[in-house]
Amino acid sequence: MKTRMLLLTTALATVGALALPSAQSATQAQATASGYMMPPKAIADIMDATPLPSVQLSRDRTMMLLSYRTSMPSIAEVTAPWIGLAGSRINPRNNGPRVMGATTGLVLKNVATGAEKKLAIPAGGTLSGSFSPDGKKLAITHTTDTSVRLLMADVGTGQITTVLNSGINALAGGCTWLETSPGFFCRLIPEGRGPAPTKPLVPSGPNIQENIGRMAPSRTFQDLLTSAYDEKLFDYYYGTQLAWVDLTGAKTNIGAPGVYQGVSRSEDDKYLIVTRVKRPYSYLMPSFQFPRDIELWDRSGKMVRTLADVPMSDTVPTNGVFDGPRSFMFHPTQPDTLFWTEALDKGDPKVKVPHRDRVVMLKAPFTGEPTEVFKTEWRYAGMSFTEKGVAITNEFDRPTRMRRVWMFENGFADAPRKVWELRTEDGYADPGSPMSRPGAGTIMQVGDDIYLTSTGPTPTGDRPFLDRFHLKTLKSTRVWQSDTDAYETVVALLDDHATKLITSRQTAKTPANYMVRDTATKQARAVTNFTDPHPQLSGVQKKMVTYKRKDGVQLSGTIYLPPGYKEGERLPMVIWAYPREFTSADTAGQISGSTNRFTQVGGSSHLLLLTQGYAIFDSATMPIIGAGETANDTYIEQLVASAQAAVDYAVEAGIADRDRIGVGGHSYGAFMTANLLAHSDIFRAGIARSGAYNRTLTPFGFQAETRTFWEVPEIYEKMSPFWFADKINEPILLIHGEADDNSGTFPIQSERLYMAIKGHGGTVRYVTLPGESHGYAARESNMHVVAETLQWLDKYVKNAKPRSTTTSSK
Secondary structure (H helix, E strand, O other): OEEEOOOOOOOOOOOOOOOOOOOOOOOOOEEOOOOOEEOOHHHHHHHHOOOOOEEEEOOOOOEEEEEEEOOOOOHHHHOOOEEEEOOEEEEOOOOEEOOOOOEEEEEEEEOOOOOEEEOOOOOOOEEEEEEOOOOOEEEEEEEOOOOEEEEEEEOOOOOEEEEEOOOEOHHHOOEEEOOOOOOEEEEEOOOOOOOOOOOOOOOOOOOOOOOOOOOOOOOOOOOOOOOHHHHHHHHHHHEEEEEEEOOOOOEEEEEEEEEEEEEEEOOOOOEEEEEEEOOOOOOOOOHHHOOEEEEEEEOOOOEEEEEEEEOOHHHOOOOOOOOOOEEEEEOOOOOOEEEEEEEOOOOOOOOOOOOOEEEEEEEOOOOOOOEEEEEEOOEEEEEEEEOOOOEEEEEEEOOOOEEEEEEEOOOOOOOOEEEEEEEOOOHHHOOOEEOEOOOOOOEOEEOOEEEEEEOOOOOOOOOOEEEEEEOOOOEEEEEEEOOOOOEEEEEEEOOOOOOEEEEEEEOOOOOOEEEEEEOOOOOEEEOOOOOOOOHHHOOOEEEEEEEEOOOOOEEEEEEEEOOOOOOOOOEEEEEEOOOEEEOOHHHHOOOOOOOOOOOOOOOOOHHHHHHHOOEEEEOOOOEEEOOOOOHHHHHHHHHHHHHHHHHHHHHHOOOEEEEEEEEEEEOHHHHHHHHHHHHOOOOOEEEEEOOOOOHHHOOOOEOOEOOOOOOOHHHHHHHOHHHHHHHOOOOEEEEEEOOOOOOOOOOHHHHHHHHHHHHOOOOEEEEEEOOOOOOOOOHHHHHHHHHHHHHHHHHHHHOOOOOOOOOOOO
16 A cells, blocks of 8 residues: 655645846745745736636526636645555545645536526535436535535526435545436445454565466556555445435435446436456556456346456467457447447457457347457447447557548448548648537437537648538538637537537637627627736737758647747746657657647646746647657657747747757656757756656557567667666756656655766756646645746756766767
């Protein structure tokens, strides 16, 4: 068991505002009495601003739920005791997941009139809400540090009643609305469970793991089980009683208590597909990879049929699937019909077969053998249905990154029609995704038409659109597209013929607001009027730029310039990026994003540096290109070439000073940063947050790399900046959460890189954040990260001395 009991002992002290830095003097971030530093007031005010609310639309599209949250939790909240079990982090006091941050207010808003009603919910804890299928009720989960309860609000009056005051197992999924009757399907704590198991004072014996002659590779994970005591805790906290609960809180249990990984229900709530976790548990993998039984139950909890006996997931081949029944689903318009998928290649993509998968169907009473309905040449990748029962199926080929979409119009009686065959990386060719009505599980169909929406990538930036797609002709007709002066997306259709839409519209200067738009008259009415949460950044300039790598690959990114920037002024710059893998140069060179999107800043964003006179080259593309699984064979060469091209562009455009450019990134972007400092002299300094630097510690693959260390040891070596720590002769700031929960980015990655650079006389600073995970949550932590970043960049980039003329050893 990994128990974190990090308690705050000293409160955050108030500090005065810091003057903005001049070009000649570095900013000195100030420390509070607790040891946490604060950035300048201009930055702290932006970070403390109340974020924009999230918005949820009722199924009948008449009401919105606005959820308001706090900016950041305190360090006391983040370091409250928690337990890591089988890959998850839990709060043992309320039997729920570890929650950081809080939704503190819920407001109902009428779409037609704009009238608002704030729900009166006791202060404390965090809230989440969901509309009932008929839109007349709102379920509210109220989570405090010690309890989880289910409330219900009347949408018309705002009156709140309590459905369940305790006993909800939020770890297993809590409660969700029923589709066919008023009430809920709930995952509850079994009655009479008793106190949690106590840890033995003396170990009963060693902890043993064993493998006998079976290939069982697995990637690295955090918060795993480590002992028999942990296994008891896992059973205790995840043990669940399934139940039907009516609006008064009356419960009808379903089956016996167990550890349930998932439950899906038929549309009429008559049947359930239940996934039950079973032993033996693993000390190397998280619970979603544990052995499990998948069963079909009736409404009372009686087992109708055993569907699958799934072994430990480390038996699945790399890039493969389980060799047995998988991907179970009910037909949404024929509830007594069940589908699942079976591999025809033993789940192994290396096996050569004409078809990889088959999909079968079984109808009630679910006895006998299923009927095969279709096969896929590539790997089956999901199926959905329209409201009228038309089936849309997908298959995917990983080596080529291609996907096919097929359509069955007559209940699988006729041969399918191929709708699309596309490269998944090709955003320009994206036809869009089928639309559903809010909260519905089927694709909206009107006559022979469905509707498709997309962000609309183009060579000049994203232009979201809405198309009408005819199922008979397989032709699309453009219904609406965002103007070139805004970024506007479709949220929902207000009528079946798309004459009126609800959209979300934002510009470079105004945050996203919801509109009712008439597609015929092109008129729009604002439903919300959210204002800029950080007007201090309203003067920021940004432009999307394109340029080319020396091998001809097109690259792109967005350059942000600080308020008051004057054309031709050369500024200190930070390039912030995250590499991505591609199979072809043409798709790698495609542009995504839009300068019409509002610049929303939160947490320890690098964009906060704009307030201190820095230019930011954001999302500068760093494509790593190669066919199949070969992209990383030239990772370093491509990475350095992309970085050099970005710097050359910024300098030639008159924006940046070549001697005052830094580089930074988070996670795989931190890995990128360390590699760029190790293999080039392009940058003056680097910021690396929560990265992994020694790939031999992730020997069974990382990111998109699926080859193992033993297959390509030279690639793992060459890509690991730890192996080249003696070449990192530019200053690097390493920051890492002490409780990083991301696969592969264990804190020891930063610790060992720090030791290696330090041991070779490099300039390095290593900051660890108590209680923080892969991303940083606490206000104190985020303020400190920004202060550290600014202090480092001011010293080693903005006010850096001219470069030495000494020839580099790289």
